[in-house]
Amino acid sequence: MTGTRVIVGVDGSTNSRSALTWAAHEASLRGVPLLIVHSRFRPAYDPIFAGGFYLPPVAAEGNEIDEVLRVSSEMAQQVEPELEVETTARPGPAALALLDAASEGGGLVVVGSRGLGAFGAVFLGSVSVQLAAQSPVPVVVVPAETTFSTVGPVVVGIDGSPASNVALVEAANEATRRHSPLDIVVAYTIPADPLVTSLTPSIDEFRTAFRIRAQEAAAAAAENARRVSQTLAVRAQVLEGPPAREIARAAVAASLVVVGSRGYGEFRGPVLGSVSQTILRHAKWPVLVTHSH
Incomplete structure (x- = not known):
């Protein structure tokens, strides 16, 4: 199993079937094979609590694994008949199984926003969160x-950070593949309580300075995106407001939203930044999370 491929995690849930269909189309669009990954472990839960109380994962039966992979492979080939499809069952929890597969030649990992055992629509599944934060390659989280x-x-949120610059290039590539426009969103917020001294600028001066900085970032991003493809239609928006909210508003008609795993002002570590977490939690469209490493 070498070379770049699209990897998708399946567990037999409705949400993973949506991710599988999305991944099959994406692999076909990229002209690469699709690798379907199923974990040998599945979540266990106490039915008395309707999924709200989790027990340690248990090993799935061999026949169950074979059936999930067989059905998933057939479904992918029905979606894209010419697509090369591979399947594998991996030991360990689902997130680790997909991380291992990604490190062996994956170009993109696709997963549902939540799978079997996920409890409450307001919560993002633990597998998708871990993958989006730690994967060595971009991750697409597909809502049910x-x-x-x-x-x-294709909508991308940028703030001029290295992580958002990586997201910009990935978004430009995705828009080019789709022959779709690229919408760049630069959102900024004004400090609610700036330190007041005799030398402190007024709120209007703060707003003007932040807007100019955002406009400069948007112009630079648009120029960089056009370097990816000279035929790409690029549109840039500068908006005042919380970045996650403004990106979501701009993405009403999006086919894909792209964000960096973290941007300026967000501490480093194996977690997602606040903007990407919020976008993922409330997304109604597939979200692609890139990583600056």
Whole structure:
């Protein structure tokens, strides 16, 4: 199993089937094989608490694994008949199984926003959170019942940080593959309580300075995106407001939203930044999370 491929995690849930369909289309669009990964472990829960109380994962039966992989492979080939499809069952929890597969030649990992055992729509599944934070390659988190589309624009949120610059290039590549416009969103917020001294600028001066900085970042991002493809239609928006909220508003008709794993002001470590977490938690569209490493 060498070379770049799209990797998708399946567990037999409805959400993982949506991710599988999305991943099959994406692999076909990229012209690469699809690798379907199923973990040999599945979550256990106490039915009395309706999934709200979790027990340690238990090993799945061999027949169950074979059936999930067989059905998943058939579904992928029905979606994209010419697609090369591979399957594998990996030991260990699902997130670790997918991380291992990604480190062996993956170009993209696709996973549902939540799978078997996930409890409450307000919570993002633990597998998708861990993958989005730690994967060595970009990760797409697909909400339930999401269909693959190339009609809407690809929307990317940037702030000029190294992580957002990586997201910009990935978004430009995705938009180019889809022949879709690229919408760049630069959102900024004004400090609520700036330190007041005789030398402190007024709120209007703060707002003007932040807007100018955002406009400069948007112009530089648009120029960098056009270097990826001279035929790419690039649109840039500068918006005042919380970045996650403004990106979500700009993405109403998006086919894909791209964010960096973290940007300026967010501490480093094996966790997602606040903006990417919020986007993932409330997304109604597939979200691609890139990593600066």
